[in-house]
Amino acid sequence: MRGAEEITWAGGTNQFRLAIGELRAIESRCNAGVSVVLMRLLGQQWGTDDVVQPILLGLTGAGMSEGEAKRCLDRAYSTSNLYGLAINAASILQKFIMWDPDGDVPGESRAGAENQTQTRSQTDAPSGQPTSAQEPF
Template sequence: MRGSEEIVWPGGEHAFRLGIGELRAIEQKCDAGCAVVLMRLLSSAWKIDDVIAPLRLGLIGAGMSERDAQRAVDAALDVSSPYALAVPAADVLQRFIMGNSADKPGGDQSGES
């Protein structure tokens, strides 16, 4: 699995990472597959755990303690709405289940090796 990525979100700038364990935990917490959770986030048909779980577990997956991750999510909820947090939650989830263009076969198409 990929390493962590720095993401700016209403809670600040933090490293996030969703490994297989965190992805499975999201599925259990949200009672749906990660792709279903992502689609609910993108279509504004999410449940509150669809928003919170990718953020909290992404912080934990990148090395933050469970307590500090919960505090970071709670602090973000104090200054932002769950609706506003749905976008970064979708971003975190999408990065780790879909990857990015550099991860696709053929790699960098710029012609450089």
């Protein structure tokens, strides 16, 4: 499972993590699957829990106490509106349900995965008549 990530949002810079338990809690509290919650956030058709739950559960999933997470969200709400927090919630949720496990991973790349890029060599103009018949080897 994916580890915590440091994310800068309206409440500052904090660690967030949404593991399976937190994702299931979002689904339960928002009465919709996490992909539906994400689409509601991106499509500006969200409810308050669609905004609040990914942020709260992301903070607690990374180790913050529930009380501190609520206080952190309250502080963020005092400086940002709910629409701004919806953008933050979408970003947090997206990081934990849509990522490339082979993408930008810290550490060394897997054996044989380095520079497998092939380039075409420049060739002269074709000579002779085109044919669809295969030549014997």
